[in-house]
Amino acid sequence: MRREGSPWQGLGTVLLKELADHLDSARMMLLALLMVLAAAVPFYSAVEQLRTTTSEDPFLLLKLFNPGRTLSVMQILGFVIPVMAIGLGFDAVNGEHNRRTLSRILAQPIYRDALLAGKFLAGIIVLAVNLTCLWLLVVGFGVYFLGVPPSGDEFARSVVFLVTAIAYAGVWLGLAMLFSVLFRSPATAALLALGVWLFMTLLWPQIAPFIAQQIAPPDIRYLLLGALDPQTYAWELALSRFSPDLLFQEAARTILTPTTQSLGPILDQIRQLRGEVVGAALPLRESLAIAWPQAVGLIAGAIVLFVATYVVFQRQEVRA
Amino acid sequence: MNEPVITARGLTKRYGEAVVVDALDFDIVKGETFGLLGPNGAGKTTTILMMLGLTDVSAGSAIVAGYDPVRQPLEVKRRVGYLPDLVGFYDHMTAVENLTYTARLMGFARNVREARIADALARVRLSDVANKVVRTFSRGMRQRLGLAELIMKHAEIAILDEPTSGLDPQSTHEFLDMIGELKREGVTVLITSHLLDQVQRLCDRVALFHGGRILVMGTVPELARQVLGAGFVVDVEAAAAPGKELPARLGAIAGVRTVQQTGDVTYRLTADHDVRAEAARAVVAADGALMRLSVDNPSLDAIYTRFFEKQTATDGEIRNAA
Numbered sequence: 001m002r003r004e005g006s007p008w009q010g011l012g013t014v015l016l017k018e019l020a021d022h023l024d025s026a027r028m029m030l031l032a033l034l035m036v037l038a039a040a041v042p043f044y045s046a047v048e049q050l051r052t053t054t055s056e057d058p059f060l061l062l063k064l065f066n067p068g069r070t071l072s073v074m075q076i077l078g079f080v081i082p083v084m085a086i087g088l089g090f091d092a093v094n095g096e097h098n099r100r101t102l103s104r105i106l107a108q109p110i111y112r113d114a115l116l117a118g119k120f121l122a123g124i125i126v127l128a129v130n131l132t133c134l135w136l137l138v139v140g141f142g143v144y145f146l147g148v149p150p151s152g153d154e155f156a157r158s159v160v161f162l163v164t165a166i167a168y169a170g171v172w173l174g175l176a177m178l179f180s181v182l183f184r185s186p187a188t189a190a191l192l193a194l195g196v197w198l199f200m201t202l203l204w205p206q207i208a209p210f211i212a213q214q215i216a217p218p219d220i221r222y223l224l225l226g227a228l229d230p231q232t233y234a235w236e237l238a239l240s241r242f243s244p245d246l247l248f249q250e251a252a253r254t255i256l257t258p259t260t261q262s263l264g265p266i267l268d269q270i271r272q273l274r275g276e277v278v279g280a281a282l283p284l285r286e287s288l289a290i291a292w293p294q295a296v297g298l299i300a301g302a303i304v305l306f307v308a309t310y311v312v313f314q315r316q317e318v319r320a
Numbered sequence: 321m322n323e324p325v326i327t328a329r330g331l332t333k334r335y336g337e338a339v340v341v342d343a344l345d346f347d348i349v350k351g352e353t354f355g356l357l358g359p360n361g362a363g364k365t366t367t368i369l370m371m372l373g374l375t376d377v378s379a380g381s382a383i384v385a386g387y388d389p390v391r392q393p394l395e396v397k398r399r400v401g402y403l404p405d406l407v408g409f410y411d412h413m414t415a416v417e418n419l420t421y422t423a424r425l426m427g428f429a430r431n432v433r434e435a436r437i438a439d440a441l442a443r444v445r446l447s448d449v450a451n452k453v454v455r456t457f458s459r460g461m462r463q464r465l466g467l468a469e470l471i472m473k474h475a476e477i478a479i480l481d482e483p484t485s486g487l488d489p490q491s492t493h494e495f496l497d498m499i500g501e502l503k504r505e506g507v508t509v510l511i512t513s514h515l516l517d518q519v520q521r522l523c524d525r526v527a528l529f530h531g532g533r534i535l536v537m538g539t540v541p542e543l544a545r546q547v548l549g550a551g552f553v554v555d556v557e558a559a560a561a562p563g564k565e566l567p568a569r570l571g572a573i574a575g576v577r578t579v580q581q582t583g584d585v586t587y588r589l590t591a592d593h594d595v596r597a598e599a600a601r602a603v604v605a606a607d608g609a610l611m612r613l614s615v616d617n618p619s620l621d622a623i624y625t626r627f628f629e630k631q632t633a634t635d636g637e638i639r640n641a642a
Contacts, residue, residue: 005394013424024412100408104466106374107402108425109394318374319365 003111010110014118015125022088022126031084032130038080039134042071047145058281059258061150062157064142066256073138074252077131077165078245082172082201085127086193089176091186092119093313098186103318116313120177120306127169135162153258153284160255160288167298168248172197174305181313200243208243212236241294244301251294254287325350325477325508326371330380333366333532340366342532343380353499353509355519357624358529364512365405367529368479372402385476398426401470405481407462411455415446415465418454422469440472444498460491467498477508484515496522520620528627536627540620545592547623547630554589555582556599557612564606573598585611 022028046067050060057063066074093116096102106112139158143149150158175196179189213236218229240246254260258281282290324347333341341363348354356364369375371384373393382389385399409418416437423433441447444464454462463483470478480499484492496518503509503522513519519526520540527537536546560566570587571579573595580588589595596613603610 002391004392009394009427010425013421017421017424021410021412099410100404100406101410103369103374103404104402104407104409104469105422105425107372107397107400107404108422109398109427110425111394318369 005109005111007111007113008117009114010108011114011118011121014110014115015122018119018122019125022122027087028126031087032133035080035084035130035134036137038076039073039138042073042076043138043141045070046072047142050146059154060146060148061139061142061154062256062258064138064146065158065161066253068257074161074256075249077134078168078248078252079201081127081131081165081169081248082197082245083194084130085123085169085172086176086190086197088123088126089119089173090180090190090193092123092177092180094180094184094186094189097184106318112313113310116177116310120173120309123173123177124166124170127173128166131162131165131169156284157255157258157287160284160291161252164248164251164255164291164295164298167295167302168244170302171244171298171305174302174309178305178309178312181309181316197245201245204243205240205246208240209236211239241297244298247294247297247301251291251298254291254294258282258284258287260287260290322349324348324383325385326510327383328367328371328380329382331367331370331377331382332379333363333370333375334378340532341370344532344534346527346534346537348508348510350508351503351506352525353503353511353523355523355526356510356512356529357514357516357519357526357620358512359514359628362529363532364529365481368402368481368510368512371479372397372400399475400477400479401473401475403463403466403470403478403480403483405485407466409454409457409462409465412453414451414453415441415457415468416450418465419469419472423472426473436472436474437468440468443471443501444468445494458491460487460495463487463491463495464498467495467502471502475507477510478502480509480511482513483511484513484518492518516620516624526620528624530628540623543620543623547627552591552594553616553622554591554595554599555612555614555616556587556589556603556610557583557585558587558603558608558610559585560603561607564608566603566606566608569602569606570599573602 043064046064049067049070050057050063064073066072093102096105105115135158139150172193176189176193179193180186183189183192212232216229216231216235218232222229241250260282326346326348328344328346331341331344332339344367356367358364366375370377371382371389373389373396377390384396387395387399389396409415410421413421419437419440420433423437428436438447438450441450444467446461446464446468449457449461454465457465467483478499483499484495487495492515499509499511499522509522511519511522523540525537525539526543527534528543529535536543538546556570558566567579567581567587570576570589573589573591575593575595575598576589576591578590582588589599594615596615600610600613
């Protein structure tokens with residue numbers, strides 16, 4: 001049995017209304033302020049550090065995002081983006097339920113598709129606008145303080161980083177919206193989404209190696225040599241990449257540090273052991289090739305979560 | 321005026337094993353005001369949601385305003401206005417902004433939108449607060465704003481789910497008047513309620529709904545005959561002369577079904593027509609002193625109470641709660 005009429009009817013209206021709501025809200029202001037303040041500290045320390053090495057460094061602009069040694073804007077974004085995305089999405093659908101507006105809105109000539117897609121797109125647009133503003137601030141102030149214009153390659157890399165950050169935001173927005181459909185109470189949805197985030201960011205990196213060792217116990221010969229069994233390590237990497245946080249960090253690091261030639265800590269460690277200072281900088285295309293699976297993983301994650309939200313929402317009863 | 325605008329045939333809703341709405345058949349004709357009555361949890365809201373395509377239909381079919389809500393929900397929702405039980409609005413937006421959002425979803429052009437919204441707010445007497453945020457609105461005002469939404473849509477069919485629950489008597493009265501206006505304009509109104517006197521005042525026909533089924537359906541006098549066995553209740557207050565048996569004489573009047581003594585000198589008759597004149601004659605013939613004689617139109621309240629009593633017990637005696 002097919003339903004008639006476009007699922008997108010009313011999408012624009014919902015999108016505009018949700019955008020206006022976000023942009024007007026005190027919550028949005030607070031989250032944006034949080035993001036700028038959180039990024040200001042690492043940005044400032046990066047500028048201080050780079051001033052002394054301006055003449056030697058070929059990738060000044062990228063170093064502003066990720067200077068390497070100290071806490072970076074990139075790492076801060078890894079924390080702030082989930083908080084923002086969850087903050088925007090956790091009451092998307094259950095809020096409508098609780099205000100008793102859902103059945104009234106769905107009694108208008110639109111499908112549920114339009115309502116959900118409109119809310120998701122509005123959230124992504126708001127996050128993208130915020131991240132772009134932050135990106136402009138970093139690039140603008142960076143050029144101002146350091147006095148060196150970025151090269152085309154650096155500029156392109158920083159734009160790719162921005163896009164990756166938006167995809168990462170999409171994953172957490174999708175999760176927050178899924179919970180807003182699953183749980184009637186916004187507080188429950190927010191707490192669980194934050195819980196999943198903390199689990200993925202803090203606990204999963206500890207748990208993944210443990211599970212990997214259970215699945216593929218390391219060979220005794222490697223243990224005696226004090227090295228990692230490649231099979232165990234492959235499992236560990238595969239498992240830990242379920243964490244969106246790791247995917248984001250890997251992709252961002254590859255893009256922002258042109259010398260990154262492969263992902264995973266092993267090779268980096270080996271290089272450090274060898275006393276190798278810097279490898280040759282890769283061209284953008286090759287960096288993209290390395291970061292591609294991670295970036296696609298993030299986008300796919302966002303889509304999977306959105307689809308799950310969609311399926312649950314379509315089957316949900318409207319009545320309060 | 322007799323073309324049906326809402327038709328249900330075998331309309332059924334099941335959740336797993338539980339049958340919430342069980343094979344409903346009914347027709348509502350254009351311009352009619354139809355009341356769906358029943359206790360909470362009888363399946364009234366589920367029936368409404370099925371007619372709007374907001375919940376799946378397990379079996380059977382419905383045609384609303386000429387469209388199938390399962391396959392053409394957008395067409396149905398364009399023509400039907402739905403006022404949910406305890407309607408909600410966006411608190412941070414004004415009355416006009418809330419209605420503008422709905423109007424945009426309906427796809428109205430800006431000039432149409434503004435005129436219709438102003439007109440609808442005037443009709444429900446909310447023009448003064450049109451630009452106030454809804455957060456400050458009372459329950460009654462929100463309910464009226466919900467009605468303004470239906471007026472703004474120019475709905476052909478208005479579906480009102482428990483529209484007066486939680487309103488104070490003054491607001492209830494105003495609200496019912498507004499529904500009456502809609503009805504006079506030829507809008508078909510489907511109203512669910514358990515506040516029976518209101519439904520009786522407004523509705524052309526009512527259906528008693530219980531356990532997912534329509535048990536009886538018709539005009540109030542028809543229901544009275546079906547359920548109470550008689551449509552009229554006459555109260556007689558008369559002191560008969562000693563030795564004259566008044567109850568027997570009253571009971572002998574043609575058309576009287578039962579006589580019940582409700583006090584020392586008061587009697588209640590149920591009859592299939594208005595028997596006041598005959599009752600007066602009977603009292604006088606018994607040399608009695610007639611003090612009061614009154615007739616009650618059959619009350620839906622009595623029908624309802626009686627009906628659901630009948631559902632549980634099957635005692636034969638007809639009592640009246642009127």
